[in-house]
Amino acid sequence: MSPHDHETPAGGHAHGGHHGHDTTHIDWEEFATLLESEAALSLPLYEEVAHWVREQLPAGSVRRVLDIGSGPGAVSCLLAEVFPQAEVVAVDATPGLLELARARADRTGLGDRVGTRLAELPEGIAELGPADLVWASGSLHHVGDQRAVLTGLAGLLRPGGLLALLEGGLPARHLPRDIGIGRPGLESRLEAAAAAWFADMRAALPGAKPEVENWRALLAAAGLTPTLTRSFLLDVPAPVTDAVREGLVSGLSWQRGALEGRLDADDAAVLDRLLDPDDEEGLMHRPDCFMLAVRTVHTARRG
Numbered sequence: 001m002s003p004h005d006h007e008t009p010a011g012g013h014a015h016g017g018h019h020g021h022d023t024t025h026i027d028w029e030e031f032a033t034l035l036e037s038e039a040a041l042s043l044p045l046y047e048e049v050a051h052w053v054r055e056q057l058p059a060g061s062v063r064r065v066l067d068i069g070s071g072p073g074a075v076s077c078l079l080a081e082v083f084p085q086a087e088v089v090a091v092d093a094t095p096g097l098l099e100l101a102r103a104r105a106d107r108t109g110l111g112d113r114v115g116t117r118l119a120e121l122p123e124g125i126a127e128l129g130p131a132d133l134v135w136a137s138g139s140l141h142h143v144g145d146q147r148a149v150l151t152g153l154a155g156l157l158r159p160g161g162l163l164a165l166l167e168g169g170l171p172a173r174h175l176p177r178d179i180g181i182g183r184p185g186l187e188s189r190l191e192a193a194a195a196a197w198f199a200d201m202r203a204a205l206p207g208a209k210p211e212v213e214n215w216r217a218l219l220a221a222a223g224l225t226p227t228l229t230r231s232f233l234l235d236v237p238a239p240v241t242d243a244v245r246e247g248l249v250s251g252l253s254w255q256r257g258a259l260e261g262r263l264d265a266d267d268a269a270v271l272d273r274l275l276d277p278d279d280e281e282g283l284m285h286r287p288d289c290f291m292l293a294v295r296t297v298h299t300a301r302r303g
């Protein structure tokens with residue numbers, strides 16, 4: 001439930017809806033809090049991915065890591081911990097998010113190895129400099145010409161270097177099918193509405209190019225050798241902590257706004273109840289909410 005998942009914009013995303021609302025344009029500065037809470041909830045998954053990626057690289061070989069579309073830098077800092085000999089550069093087009101990344105790096109004592117670089121993709125890629133690992137999580141699908149971005153990023157890799165692309169997986173789930181209010185199957189309907197939103201979001205991106213989302217084929221077309229593909233599970237069962245509840249509320253309230261006009265009135269009313277902090281059936285109180293998500297990671301090597 002965020003601009004990060006393709007079912008939500010997190011994977012998240014937002015420009016030019018077809019219902020008279022411009023709900024597909026994403027103001028990334030406004031997303032800072034949501035991105036931070038999502039990253040905090042997903043950190044165990046990212047940690048597992050980072051260790052899996054490390055196993056694919058010769059020990060000590062990683063000197064420079066680029067975190068492409070880093071957002072507020074939680075993963076950039078994690079990568080600095082997992083690759084203790086590396087300089088990590090958080091790359092993003094949103095200055096406010098890079099400030100948060102900078103602050104996080106300083107706060108966690110990683111300031112000397114985590115840097116930030118303001119760059120708009122794909123135009124800014126050429127200036128990013130060489131890397132042993134390029135990590136792109138949930139950022140590629142926010143760029144119109146995904147093929148151009150992958151080709152540019154592939155060109156930054158040193159021989160033997162790896163590109164790790166986190167795209168796709170399964171839409172996150174947070175509630176049982178029947179939650180006792182409204183029609184059963186709310187999340188399936190949200191997912192369908194979010195998929196339509198996602199298509200409109202992509203179509204409205206500058207330089208949008210339709211692309212078959214065969215990531216391994218796209219990595220190969222970028223001149224790399226696809227190596228592994230694996231999906232990682234984030235499983236936070238009920239009952240969840242207040243911090244998880246707050247994360248679910250942030251994600252769902254984002255969806256409530258982005259999907260305005262795409263949901264029927266009954267589902268919209270149920271969402272309002274779920275988001276109401278004083279409603280006993282709301283996310284802040286109900287005992288049955290959880291967090292279940294799958295993220296797929298593709299790796300590819302430069303020969």
Ligand SMILES: C[S@@+](CC[C@H](N)C(=O)[O-])C[C@H]1O[C@@H](n2cnc3c(N)ncnc32)[C@H](O)[C@@H]1O
Pocket residue numbers: 003004009010011012013028035039068069070071072075091092093094097119120121122136137138139142143
């Ligand atoms: C969904 S967030 C992903 C954040 C982080 N990588 C993660 O996995 O949690 C997408 C990020 O991509 C950045 N972004 C979107 N379009 C971009 C572009 N054209 N150039 C550079 N960064 C971009 C946004 O500012 C945002 O921080």
